[in-house]
Amino acid sequence: MISVASLDHLVLTVQSIELTSEFYRRVLGMRISVFGQGRTALCFGEQKINLHQAGAEFEPKAKHPTPGSADLCFVCHGTMQQLLAHLAKCDIPIEQGPVQRTGAQSPINSVYFRDPDNNLIELSIPLVTR
Numbered sequence: 001m002i003s004v005a006s007l008d009h010l011v012l013t014v015q016s017i018e019l020t021s022e023f024y025r026r027v028l029g030m031r032i033s034v035f036g037q038g039r040t041a042l043c044f045g046e047q048k049i050n051l052h053q054a055g056a057e058f059e060p061k062a063k064h065p066t067p068g069s070a071d072l073c074f075v076c077h078g079t080m081q082q083l084l085a086h087l088a089k090c091d092i093p094i095e096q097g098p099v100q101r102t103g104a105q106s107p108i109n110s111v112y113f114r115d116p117d118n119n120l121i122e123l124s125i126p127l128v129t130r
Contacts, residue, residue: 006046006047007047008047008048009041009047009048009049009050010047010049010050010072011049011050011051011052011061011062011065012049012050012051012052012067012070012117012119013051013052013053013054013057013061013062013065013066013067013069014051014052014053014054014067014116014117015054015067015116015117016053016116017040017051017053019116020042020051020115020116020117021040021042021051023115023116024042024049024115025042026090027086027087027090027092028044028074028121028123029044030042030043030044030049031043031044033048039051039058044074052065054066054067067117067118067119068117068118068119069119070119070120071119071120071122072119072120072121072122073103073108073110073122073123073124074121074122074123074124075103075108075124075125075126076123076124076125078125079125080098080109080111080125083111083123083125084098084111087111087113087123092113093113094111094112094113095112095113095114095120096111096112097109097110097111097112098110098111099111100127101122101124103124103126105126106126106127106128107126107127107128108124108125108126108127109124109125109127110122110123110124110125111123
């Protein structure tokens with residue numbers, strides 16, 4: 001029997017690869033990587049998010065790729081106060097939070113906002129040290 005070890009990448013279908021790349025670089029500190037034949041990925045830690053341009057997705061693709069259909073949670077370093085100050089500096093309106101949630105590894109304290117395609121983005125700070 002096999003078991004999943006980790007997530008390598010996921011795909012976001014977006015209206016503008018350029019606008020999305022700049023948002024995730026500026027707000028979340030992700031690195032922009034161009035690979036293959038001009039494809040774009042957002043890199044962080046040991047993972048990446050591949051970006052597909054809506055209407056020109058790379059094959060194979062999801063059955064119904066749609067900008068704004070994702071709900072993503074990212075675990076961050078630092079404190080909630082630092083996270084909130086950074087989002088304020090970036091002029092990112094908070095939709096909800098801080099609120100306590102149940103993360104994959106521990107309880108987390110989270111805030112929610114939207115990216116340029118209206119995907120729901122959750123940034124979290126673990127409440128216990130891993």
